[in-house]
Amino acid sequence: MPISRRQVLATAAKLGAVAILPQGCSREAEAGAAPRPAGPLRLGMNLSPLNYWTPGPPHLDWTREGSEWRPGNGYLTRMLPLPPQGEEFLVSWTGRVGRVRIPRTTTIAQGSNYLRIKAAPEAASIQTMPMMVYGADVNNPPVVSMVPAKHVAEWKAGKTWDPTFLEAIDGFSVLRFKDWQSTDRLDNPGLPLAECLALANDLNVRPWVCIRHTASDAEIRAFLSALSKSRNKPIVEYSNEVWNWSYAQSKYALAQAKAAWGETGHWQQWYGQRCGEIAKMARGSGYEIVLGTQPANPRLGAMVWKGVDMSGARNEDFGAWISSFYVTGTLTSTDGPLVDLAARDDIDGAVANLIGTPSDAENRILSVGGLRKQYAAQAAIAREHGLRLIGYEGNTHLHVSRFPKEVQEQLVAFVDTLMHDPRSAKVMEANLDAWAEAGGEDACIYNMSSPATRNGFFGVYGTASWDLLKKRVAETRIVT
Known part of the structure; x- marks a missing residue:
């Protein structure tokens, strides 16, 4: 039965006793441990970047x-x-x-x-x-x-948000403000934290907010203090994807690690230490502090937790281990079948490629079938430390920028058609089910409405998956 929009439930108790094993990724994680019993998967949404080229501005002004x-x-x-x-x-x-x-x-x-x-x-x-x-x-x-x-x-009359936007995001349990805060770009101040919290409070949802990687201890304490105005328990993340070398925060972490420990300093160890320091600052606040590492390389988790140990933080200072859940199949590879599928307008072939089979894991193919092993490894790390597993970003992630320029326009058109074809919703459904079966308790879709370009197809609003997502949030929305 759908849960009332204004109903707030207490945090569910963790499932069973959890044995704390040595830090990092154990043999259990490598082999793929048995998942937790699947429960209702709560869905969140990453709000699209605030810029003039993203359709459907959320502000009235x-x-x-x-x-x-x-x-x-x-x-x-x-x-x-x-x-x-x-x-x-x-x-x-x-x-x-x-x-x-x-x-x-x-x-x-x-x-x-x-x-x-x-x-x-x-x-x-x-x-x-x-x-x-x-x-x-x-x-x-x-x-x-x-x-x-x-x-x-x-x-x-003082209203801020477009009612169409509010109606669209109503029902999601979590709103992740990473892009609204301009977390990955220091040259943009982003939307003030107070405005992010005001929107989350108006909708009675949990805000997921990010702390910029250059923030000082004093700035972090002020940030945490400001979160007291949140109506629901916020999720707090240090930066975003500090494992990803595309972002300045990973290079910053490496520089800090080398300054602290010499040339052998490991950037994920420094990241873990910083997350631990933040978690200690937040003790007693009731906030859910989260951390994670590269989804496809769970072995890096050992370095993250080594850094946590160095900070003096404990497992119980954190609430969740985070990972992404993106699906590409082999459609982003120039050796893959995308060009041929586009030439034949073969939607069924593209859907089959994205769903894949469990054997795809042996070839590191990121189909739904291939991702199950990756999800299990991340879930095992979460269980080792008594944490929930939640997805910070996920969707069908198709970009054609690696292909020759002369075919990119055709490929963009085909992928856009694919994402709006009802058959493509099967991919979203299969992926969410695989994430839940691995033990994932929350999944934040990326993202709301970014346009389709050669660099990716992220916006789900108006695509074939949108009705599926809205149906699921109506059935599972819980605020904790």
Whole structure:
């Protein structure tokens, strides 16, 4: 029976007694231990990055997703999200402004500090919408807002969020704010923590928040103190994927490790130590502190837990071990069948490749079948330390950037078609079931609505998997 949206349940007791084994990844993890009995899998959502090229801005004021002001030839300019064809907006401002111009729109009405505009039909073919302000003080830019006309009353009443966005995310148990906080980019301050918590509180869901990798002890303590305003127990993560060399935080961890222990210093050991230090700072708060390592390389867990030991933290200072649950099959490999499948428009073949078989694990193929062994290894690490297993990110992760440029457009179109075909929901369903069977208790989908590009297909809103996800959250939503 669906759980009431406002119902809050106490944290479930851990299943049975847990023996604490030597730190790291044991023989049990390597072999793939027997999973916990599968229970209802709670679903969370990673909110899409706040930028002007992601469709469906969550704020009522579309300028909140806009770029920074940049000086032009006698004006200031910024980029805003793509307007729906024919959508009407109220543009208003405070501060010194001579004139506001927004190309590909028609002015319906105007006054000394406002415009009412309508997006022209040809605006549907562009990717972003520029806003230009003339006669402004470059050193003190005006405050300009742009709100859909149908939501002006709500905005003037102090509302922040688009009701369509709120309806879409309603029901998910956890909202992960990694991208909203701009965790991976120090050049972007991200959305203030207070706004993230306000949204989570309004929806009565658990916030999953990230601490930037460069944060000092004083900054971390202030961050943890601010979390006291959360209505539900927050999940707290140090940075994001500190094992991933694509991110500055991994290089930062390596530099810190070498500074502390010399050239043999291990970045995952330093990461574990920092997580332990944060967990000690959070003692008594009731927050769920989480940590993890590279999903495909669970042996790194030994170094993480070595660092935790060095910090003086204990297993009970943490709440969960985290891992991702991304599916690619062999479709992202240039030696794989994607080009042929696209040429034949073979949706069934693509779905079969993504679901795969258990034997795929021997060849390190990331199909659902191949991932079961990986999930079991991560679950075993969680059990060794008496922790829950939760998925921080997961989805079908198909990117075509490795393929020759001349075929990328065709491949993007095929994968986009695949993700909207009802048959592709079988992949999401099989993957969530495999994660739950391994012992996963929560799974945060990545992500809400990012567009399909050659670098990946992440946004689930409007895809074939969306109805499946909403059905499941209606059946399993629990806030703890």
